[in-house]
Amino acid sequence: DAHKILVLAGDGIGPEVMREVARIVQWLSAHRGLKLEIKEELVGASSLAVHGVPIRDEVIELAKQSDAVFFGSVGDPAWSHVAFDKRPEVAILKLRKELELFANLRPAQLFDALLDASALKPEVVRGLDIMIVRETVGGIYFGEPRGIETLPDGSKKGINTEVYTTSEIERVARVAFDLARKRDNRVCSVEKSNVMESGLLWKEVITDLHKRDYADVQLTHMLADNCAMQLVRDPKQFDVIVTGNLFGDLLSDLASMLTGSLGMLPSATLGVERADGKRNALYEPIHGSAPDIAGKGIANPLAQILSFAMLLRYSLNRSEDAELIEKAVSNVLTSGLRTADIMSDGMARVGTEMMGQSVLRE
Amino acid sequence: DAHKILVLAGDGIGPEVMREVARIVQWLSAHRGLKLEIKEELVGASSLAVHGVPIRDEVIELAKQSDAVFFGSVGDPAWSHVAFDKRPEVAILKLRKELELFANLRPAQLFDALLDASALKPEVVRGLDIMIVRETVGGIYFGEPRGIETLPDGSKKGINTEVYTTSEIERVARVAFDLARKRDNRVCSVEKSNVMESGLLWKEVITDLHKRDYADVQLTHMLADNCAMQLVRDPKQFDVIVTGNLFGDLLSDLASMLTGSLGMLPSATLGVERADGKRNALYEPIHGSAPDIAGKGIANPLAQILSFAMLLRYSLNRSEDAELIEKAVSNVLTSGLRTADIMSDGMARVGTEMMGQSVLRE
Ligand SMILES: CC(C)[C@H](C(=O)O)[C@@H](O)C(=O)O
Ligand SMILES: CC(C)[C@H](C(=O)O)[C@@H](O)C(=O)O
Numbered sequence: 037d038a039h040k041i042l043v044l045a046g047d048g049i050g051p052e053v054m055r056e057v058a059r060i061v062q063w064l065s066a067h068r069g070l071k072l073e074i075k076e077e078l079v080g081a082s083s084l085a086v087h088g089v090p091i092r093d094e095v096i097e098l099a100k101q102s103d104a105v106f107f108g109s110v111g112d113p114a115w116s117h118v119a120f121d122k123r124p125e126v127a128i129l130k131l132r133k134e135l136e137l138f139a140n141l142r143p144a145q146l147f148d149a150l151l152d153a154s155a156l157k158p159e160v161v162r163g164l165d166i167m168i169v170r171e172t173v174g175g176i177y178f179g180e181p182r183g184i185e186t187l188p189d190g191s192k193k194g195i196n197t198e199v200y201t202t203s204e205i206e207r208v209a210r211v212a213f214d215l216a217r218k219r220d221n222r223v224c225s226v227e228k229s230n231v232m233e234s235g236l237l238w239k240e241v242i243t244d245l246h247k248r249d250y251a252d253v254q255l256t257h258m259l260a261d262n263c264a265m266q267l268v269r270d271p272k273q274f275d276v277i278v279t280g281n282l283f284g285d286l287l288s289d290l291a292s293m294l295t296g297s298l299g300m301l302p303s304a305t306l307g308v309e310r311a312d313g314k315r316n317a318l319y320e321p322i323h324g325s326a327p328d329i330a331g332k333g334i335a336n337p338l339a340q341i342l343s344f345a346m347l348l349r350y351s352l353n354r355s356e357d358a359e360l361i362e363k364a365v366s367n368v369l370t371s372g373l374r375t376a377d378i379m380s381d382g383m384a385r386v387g388t389e390m391m392g393q394s395v396l397r398e
Numbered sequence: 399d400a401h402k403i404l405v406l407a408g409d410g411i412g413p414e415v416m417r418e419v420a421r422i423v424q425w426l427s428a429h430r431g432l433k434l435e436i437k438e439e440l441v442g443a444s445s446l447a448v449h450g451v452p453i454r455d456e457v458i459e460l461a462k463q464s465d466a467v468f469f470g471s472v473g474d475p476a477w478s479h480v481a482f483d484k485r486p487e488v489a490i491l492k493l494r495k496e497l498e499l500f501a502n503l504r505p506a507q508l509f510d511a512l513l514d515a516s517a518l519k520p521e522v523v524r525g526l527d528i529m530i531v532r533e534t535v536g537g538i539y540f541g542e543p544r545g546i547e548t549l550p551d552g553s554k555k556g557i558n559t560e561v562y563t564t565s566e567i568e569r570v571a572r573v574a575f576d577l578a579r580k581r582d583n584r585v586c587s588v589e590k591s592n593v594m595e596s597g598l599l600w601k602e603v604i605t606d607l608h609k610r611d612y613a614d615v616q617l618t619h620m621l622a623d624n625c626a627m628q629l630v631r632d633p634k635q636f637d638v639i640v641t642g643n644l645f646g647d648l649l650s651d652l653a654s655m656l657t658g659s660l661g662m663l664p665s666a667t668l669g670v671e672r673a674d675g676k677r678n679a680l681y682e683p684i685h686g687s688a689p690d691i692a693g694k695g696i697a698n699p700l701a702q703i704l705s706f707a708m709l710l711r712y713s714l715n716r717s718e719d720a721e722l723i724e725k726a727v728s729n730v731l732t733s734g735l736r737t738a739d740i741m742s743d744g745m746a747r748v749g750t751e752m753m754g755q756s757v758l759r760e
Binding site (some may be wrong): 120155176177184195199201232234235237286287 | 478487491517519538556561563565590592597603622624645648649654655656660
C-alpha cells in the first residue's frame, strides 16, 4: 500500500529546495520500492495569492488523512500588511494546532565537515549534539484573549495570553524524557519560573512527572535567560532541552545557528495518536522561506532533504532509506561541495540543483 | 549638597562585590570631593530572612526619595519554594514598577583585553558594541490576569498576560532613538509580530514614531527568533536594539555573553521625570547573584564598579569621575589581572578583593 504524503512547499525558497527532494523520491521509488501517494497543495503567501487564505480547510482535512505532511516554509514580506489572521504564517500555526502537533523536535547538530562555518570557536562546538523539544500548540502562540484594542483616547493596547495546563506540559515532557533515554539520558527544562506563573507550573509539573515515571533520567531546570547565555558559553553541557512554544522558538533558532549549519537542520513535529493508531506528523527544515535569496538557485536544499529522511524514519518506518540519504549528504559535504550559506575557504561553491544532484549521485 | 544614594546589595555575591565599590566611594570622597549620603537596606533573600518580605514598603519609599538606587543582585535557590509573590526576585521587579523604571540600558561591549574569553571567534566579536534597550515595567512580567488555577479535574492551568500600550512602547522607543543619535544612528526593533498582536502593535507604534520624530535614524525590524540567531551569526550588524521585557531578558543576556565578559557589564534603568525634575534611576550589574560562587571571594567586582561609574555619569553628572573609574578598570585588565570568570592563559588570577584594590590603586 502506498503511503499518503501531503507536500506543502510554501513560499520563498520552499519550492526550490522541494524540487531536489522530488528527485530523491523518484530514485527511491525506482530503486528501493518506495511507494508514495503524493498530493501537493499551496500554503502561505502562495495560497493567499490564489485562494485568499493562507491555508484552505480542505488542505487541513487532507493533512489529517495523510501519513505525513512534508512542509517547506512560509512567510513573505509582501504579505506582512494583510490582516493578522491572514498572514502566511497562519498556515503552519493552523496545521500544528488542527493536527495537534504538539512536540517539535529540533536537533542542533554540528556536521564536522562544517566546523568552519560556525561563529563559535571550534573547541566550543566540536561534536555538538543537542535536541530541543519545543511545545508547539500551546503557550502565548494560541492563548486567549488576544488582539489589539483601541482605547478611549485613540491609543491602542496589544494583548496576548500565555496559557499552559498540566496535561499540555506532561505530554511534551514525556516526549523529551523518552528521547533522552535513547541519547545521553539528560533533560534540561527551561522556563522563567521566577517571573511567570505559567513557568512555575511548567517546572512543577515536570518535576512531579520526573519523580513518578522518569527518575532514571537526569533532570535539571534552567531559567530561559540563563539558557540563552549557556547555549553560547558552553552548549555541549546540554543533551535534551524541553521548553514552551515561545522560548523554544528563540532557543532552537539560537542553538541551530551555533552549528553554523542552519541550512542543514531538519525538524519533526509529532502529534497525538489518532483513531487509526498512527500519529500525525509534520516534517520541515528549521530555516525559513528566505525571501532575500528566493529564485536565485542558491538556497541550500540539505535541510529539506534531511527532513525527508526524518519522515522516512519516523512516519514510514524506513530507517534504511533514511540512512542512505544521511550518508549521501555527509559524503557530499566531505567531498567539499558547499552552497553559499555554508561556504568556506577551499571548498567548491554550488547552487541548489547541483547540491541536490550530488546527493542523488551518492 | 550630598547626593542621596540607596544601596541595595542583595543576595549571593551582591554584598561581596559591593564592598569593592565602597572603597572606591571612600577614595572619591577623600580626593575628589564626592559627597554621598548613603543608606543601605536589605533586599531579596536577605530581606526575606529578616523581614519576611523581599522588599519592605519603606525601602521602596526611600528609593523614590533617592537620587539613585545602586543595586547588587537578588535570587537564592533556598527561597525558590516560597509563595510566588514572596520570592527574592520580587524586590527588583517591584523597584522597577514602583519607580516606573521603564528603560533598561544594557551595553554589550567587548573589552579588547578580554577577546580570549569569548566563545565566539575573534573576527566575529572584535570591537563589538551593542546597546540593548529593554522595556522593563510592562509586557508579560506585569500583565493581568496571571496566576495558577486549579481545574475541576484537579489539574492546573498557569496564566500570564502580555500587554503593551501605545504610550509604553513610544517612551521606550524614544530612549532608543535618542541613544542611537549619539552612537551609530541605527535602531533595530525586535518583536514577534508574525505571531503576537502585542508584537504587531509594537512594530506599528515604532514605525509611526520613527516617521514622525526620528526619520534621521535608520530603523529596521527583526523577529525575535531571527535576532537570537543574528546575534550569534554576526553581532556587529547591530547598533541599538529596542525590545520588550521578555525578549529583552533573553537577548540582552545572550548579547552580553557574546563578549565573554558577563562579569564586566553594567546596566542602568531609567524612569520618567519626577516632580522635582530629576529622574528615578537604578544601576546594577547584568550578572545575577551567582549563589554557586557566593562567599568564596572569587566573584568579579568589575560590573558592579562599572555600574557605579554609570551612576556617576547619568545621575550625578560627574563624567570625569566616571571616566577615572573606567580608565582604571581598563588599565587593570591590560596589566593582566583576571578573576576566574574571565581567566585565560598567561594572566594573573585574582580574587574579588584583589581586583577591587587594583582598580583603586589605578
Ligand atoms: C513561521 C513562524 C510562525 C514559526 C514560529 O514562530 O513558530 C517559525 O519561526 C518556526 O519556528 O517554526
Ligand atoms: C531577577 C529577574 C527577575 C530579572 C528579570 O528577569 O528581569 C533578571 O533576569 C534581569 O534580567 O534583570
